[in-house]
Amino acid sequence: MFVSDPxxxxxxxxxxxxxxxxxxxxxxxxxxxxxxxxxxxxxxxxSILNWFGRFKDDETIKANFAVVELVTEYAKAKGVTNSQIALAWVRKHNQFPEKYARILPIPSSSNPKRNHENNTIVELTDIEFDAINEKLSKMKFVGTRYGEQDEQFLNV
Incomplete structure (x- = not known):
């Protein structure tokens, strides 16, 4: 959701x-x-996040926070975690093979509780998926995904 360039x-x-x-x-x-x-x-x-443009300062984090608010809105409505909504959104693409390549999310955690949370399947309805996509399409994120020197190697 935070990087949907592909x-x-x-x-x-x-x-x-x-x-x-x-x-x-x-x-x-x-x-x-x-x-x-x-x-x-x-x-x-x-943390390596300190090297990434999207986490460089409070203003940048605040500028990008709308996506977190969107995820939080759906998580609260469904009684699940933000992580589960974000992963449900990624997985939902797989229900439309005529439009999307198969996407395999690889969340990581060394915490067993987080691994269980991330692997608990939560479903989004088509209406929820479309609404999220509509809102995401209007968001513009501030800052580079990686350090500025590394950005040249993305999307080649």
Whole structure:
């Protein structure tokens, strides 16, 4: 949800036509979509997130927070976690093979509770999926996905 470029930059179409799955790396937006990162103070000093443009300062985090609010809205309505909504959104694409390549989300955690949470399937209705996509299409995210020097290697 925080990075949906592959759905719109031609990657999805090529992968769909050729039966190649897309690996949904960091489908929780490096933890951002969980709602646990509200300011720079929520990021450990030694975290790699400090190198990424989308986490560079409080203003950038605040500018991007609308996506977290969107996820939180649906999580509260369904009585599930933000992580489960974000992963449900990724998985929902797989119900439309005529439009999307298969997407395999790979959330990571060394915490058994989080692994269980991330692997508990939550379903979005078609209406919920469409509404989320409509709202996401209007969001513009601030900051680079990685460090500025690394951005040149994305979308090549």
């Amino acid at each position: 759905l719109h930059n031609g990657t999805n179409e090529i992968c769909r036509k050729n039966g190649i799955p897309i690996i949904g790396y960091s489908p929780l937006g490096r933890g951002f979509l969980t709602g646990n990162i509200k300011s720079k103070a929520d990021i450990d000093k030694g």
